[in-house]
Amino acid sequence: MISEEYRKIAKYLLAAEVEKREVIKVTTEMKPDLTVEEAYFVQQELVNIKQEEGKRIIGPKMGLTSQAKMKQMNVDEPIYGYVFDYMLIDNGGKLPFHELIHPKVEAEIAFVIGEDIEGPGVSGAQVLAKTEYVLPALEIIDSRYENFNFTLPDVVADNASTSRVVFGTTLKKPELFELDLVGATLSINGEIKDLGAGAAVLGHPANAIARLANMLAKKGDKVRKGDVILSGALTGATMLAKGDVVSGKFDGLGEVTFTVSV
Numbered sequence: 001m002i003s004e005e006y007r008k009i010a011k012y013l014l015a016a017e018v019e020k021r022e023v024i025k026v027t028t029e030m031k032p033d034l035t036v037e038e039a040y041f042v043q044q045e046l047v048n049i050k051q052e053e054g055k056r057i058i059g060p061k062m063g064l065t066s067q068a069k070m071k072q073m074n075v076d077e078p079i080y081g082y083v084f085d086y087m088l089i090d091n092g093g094k095l096p097f098h099e100l101i102h103p104k105v106e107a108e109i110a111f112v113i114g115e116d117i118e119g120p121g122v123s124g125a126q127v128l129a130k131t132e133y134v135l136p137a138l139e140i141i142d143s144r145y146e147n148f149n150f151t152l153p154d155v156v157a158d159n160a161s162t163s164r165v166v167f168g169t170t171l172k173k174p175e176l177f178e179l180d181l182v183g184a185t186l187s188i189n190g191e192i193k194d195l196g197a198g199a200a201v202l203g204h205p206a207n208a209i210a211r212l213a214n215m216l217a218k219k220g221d222k223v224r225k226g227d228v229i230l231s232g233a234l235t236g237a238t239m240l241a242k243g244d245v246v247s248g249k250f251d252g253l254g255e256v257t258f259t260v261s262v
């Protein structure tokens with residue numbers, strides 16, 4: 001594939017995001033033989049265009065790191081994407097429904113990185129030693145594809161469905177926790193929709209960040225000091241509707257909430 005082709009696919013996906021409409025997945029018509037490796041080039045192109053527009057990266061993120069998510073999406077490998085500044089919603093704030101296509105929410109543990117972490121060969125223990133803080137988060141994913149129907153290369157090209165993030169307001173030192181044992185519930189309008197524990201994420205959420213560092217090494221990149229990184233959903237994702245009051249509660253880490261407005 002040549003770089004013009006990557007850019008064409010990136011623009012197809014960006015248009016879907018900006019125009020808030022779902023599109024047919026890339027591998028259906030545009031590029032049936034798109035490989036995962038090529039899909040990361042498309043993603044890089046999409047990231048470059050956003051940066052050219054002045055949007056700033058908050059950090060990379062991991063996705064499809066739990067069995068619940070892999071089964072739900074019918075994809076069997078963790079992936080990464082990027083969270084940008086325009087995607088942030090304050091804890092307790094509003095998510096305007098009209099800005100998105102068909103949003104879903106999922107509960108995650110986020111890491112604030114204190115020192116660069118460069119792969120390959122990074123372990124979860126090394127990640128924890130270089131983590132400044134951990135905090136709870138709710139990620140709002142919004143695949144640009146019809147009915148969230150995609151293959152692994154499709155979702156990689158689409159920046160791993162990344163759309164909005166609500167970070168918790170309290171930062172905690174990671175050494176205060178056994179993050180694999182931290183339980184979390186995801187409630188909508190007071191009803192628990194899903195629940196899980198840190199261990200659901202590759203055995204320990206720090207393993208997801210290690211995996212990320214090792215994946216980034218393949219393109220000569222690394223996890224950077226100052227990055228705020230989502231380690232991937234502990235549970236499946238839940239569909240959102242206008243008026244929903246959403247809450248994620250995490251043992252010892254606190255609560256994250258937002259309301260879906262019109």
Ligand code: OOG
Pocket residue numbers: 062063064065066069073106108139141143148155160161162231232233237
């Ligand atoms: C892909 C994004 C997955 C996670 O935390 O597992 C993700 C999707 O499910 O649409 O962000």
Ligand code: MG
Pocket residue numbers: 062063106108139141230232233
């Ligand atoms: Mg996620």
